[in-house]
Amino acid sequence: MAVQAKASALDELYSEWERGGTSPFFPVIEANHGSFVTTDRHEQLLMFGSCDYLGLSQDPSLKEAAIKAIEEFGTNTYGAQLLCGHTRIHHEVESKLSSLTSLPSAILFPSGMAANLAVISAMASSEDVIINDRTDHVSIFMGSQLSGAEMRTFPHNNMKKLESLLSQYEGKRRRIIIVDGLYSADGDFAPLDEIAALAAAYDAKVIVDEAHSFGTVGPNGLGVADHFGVLDTVDAVVGTMSKALGSVGGFVLTKPVLERELRYMAPSYTSSRGSAPGVVGATLASLTLLETCGGELRERLASNTALVIGRLREAGIDLMKTRSHIVPVLVREENKTIQVANWLMEHGVFTAAFVYPHVPSNTGRLRIGITSRHTTAECERLISLLIEARDRFSF
Numbered sequence: 001m002a003v004q005a006k007a008s009a010l011d012e013l014y015s016e017w018e019r020g021g022t023s024p025f026f027p028v029i030e031a032n033h034g035s036f037v038t039t040d041r042h043e044q045l046l047m048f049g050s051c052d053y054l055g056l057s058q059d060p061s062l063k064e065a066a067i068k069a070i071e072e073f074g075t076n077t078y079g080a081q082l083l084c085g086h087t088r089i090h091h092e093v094e095s096k097l098s099s100l101t102s103l104p105s106a107i108l109f110p111s112g113m114a115a116n117l118a119v120i121s122a123m124a125s126s127e128d129v130i131i132n133d134r135t136d137h138v139s140i141f142m143g144s145q146l147s148g149a150e151m152r153t154f155p156h157n158n159m160k161k162l163e164s165l166l167s168q169y170e171g172k173r174r175r176i177i178i179v180d181g182l183y184s185a186d187g188d189f190a191p192l193d194e195i196a197a198l199a200a201a202y203d204a205k206v207i208v209d210e211a212h213s214f215g216t217v218g219p220n221g222l223g224v225a226d227h228f229g230v231l232d233t234v235d236a237v238v239g240t241m242s243k244a245l246g247s248v249g250g251f252v253l254t255k256p257v258l259e260r261e262l263r264y265m266a267p268s269y270t271s272s273r274g275s276a277p278g279v280v281g282a283t284l285a286s287l288t289l290l291e292t293c294g295g296e297l298r299e300r301l302a303s304n305t306a307l308v309i310g311r312l313r314e315a316g317i318d319l320m321k322t323r324s325h326i327v328p329v330l331v332r333e334e335n336k337t338i339q340v341a342n343w344l345m346e347h348g349v350f351t352a353a354f355v356y357p358h359v360p361s362n363t364g365r366l367r368i369g370i371t372s373r374h375t376t377a378e379c380e381r382l383i384s385l386l387i388e389a390r391d392r393f394s395f
């Protein structure tokens with residue numbers, strides 16, 4: 001059913017855009033200069049579509065660390081981690097991550113998706129129920145399916161429905177609530193203070209995916225659980241290095257028993273190659289940089305975010321319920337969303353067009369990713385172009 005829906009969406013929309021030469025998808029990046037990219041179709045686009053929230057993917061210290069790691073260890077590790085181990089820098093990354101929260105064990109995966117598949121399928125089985133927010137990331141649903149647990153969902157951030165599901169499933173061995181900390185297509189937070197209270201009341205476990213919030217949200221930059229002061233009540237945190245950390249890879253922070261199970265048993269760890277040394281070198285440099293100037297980078301990100309959100313809302317543009325550096329500009333109709341994204345590119349600004357089936361039909365949006373690297377002038381350029389686009393396309 002879902003596959004059929006996706007296939008027909010591709011036929012009707014994506015193929016039509018491809019034929020008409022208007023598809024904004026899969027741009028080929030020819031060059032990267034600071035906040036600008038040159039693609040196969042456009043020169044010097046101001047990048048407002050990325051998840052590089054702290055601008056670290058272009059940082060010289062990450063580049064140098066990646067090169068140094070390659071020089072020291074080569075471009076790959078020797079084999080599966082279980083048998084051939086991993087490098088000293090993989091180990092240093094895990095030890096840095098394990099010192100960040102009250103969850104004392106950290107385990108590094110090749111991607112955030114692999115981390116979700118592993119931790120969810122290890123924590124749940126057929127005797128359990130997994131309760132997901134309906135807008136959770138697809139990798140959470142994939143991990144849930146893999147676990148064999150019964151799966152239920154609640155409407156986005158609807159705590160009443162979550163509570164009624166928790167009470168309905170009191171007979172299960174485990175109730176496991178899984179949420180994204182910061183929702184990547186909406187920009188809003190999971191109410192983790194309320195979720196933690198419900199989990200305590202119904203003896204449920206909580207896994208939070210901080211992919212878009214690790215490094216950027218909370219007094220210590222550890223994510224939305226950190227923001228709400230409930231990090232020590234969570235059973236596992238999943239993160240990715242592919243957003244604010246400017247690198248690639250995923251991780252799970254959890255308790256030692258689960259960590260051991262993941263290392264020996266999780267197929268996406270045991271039977272998939274660990275991250276390449278260059279990538280882990282960049283990750284380590286990024287975590288080190290966050291220790292020294294994470295606070296300053298987050299302040300700049302917050303002030304750029306306040307400027308963009310404040311001015312666009314003042315102009316009457318619908319930004320949904322965002323409260324973060326992910327700013328969805330709601331255009332609604334799919335064709336119009338693509339037209340606006342293309343018009344913005346023709347005028348020098350790159351935004352990410354999110355349309356069905358990645359978001360519900362008729363809620364097409366331009367997903368603006370603000371970064372701490374953007375200057376005030378660059379934010380102003382985005383604001384004035386979006387206002388012009390809204391007047392021209394009426395959304």
Ligand SMILES: Cc1ncc(COP(=O)(O)O)c(C=O)c1O
Nearest residue numbers: 111112113137184211240242249
């Ligand atoms: C909420 C969420 N979780 C997990 C992932 C997967 O992370 P990765 O790109 O490291 O596989 C993403 C990536 O888009 C995400 O948005």
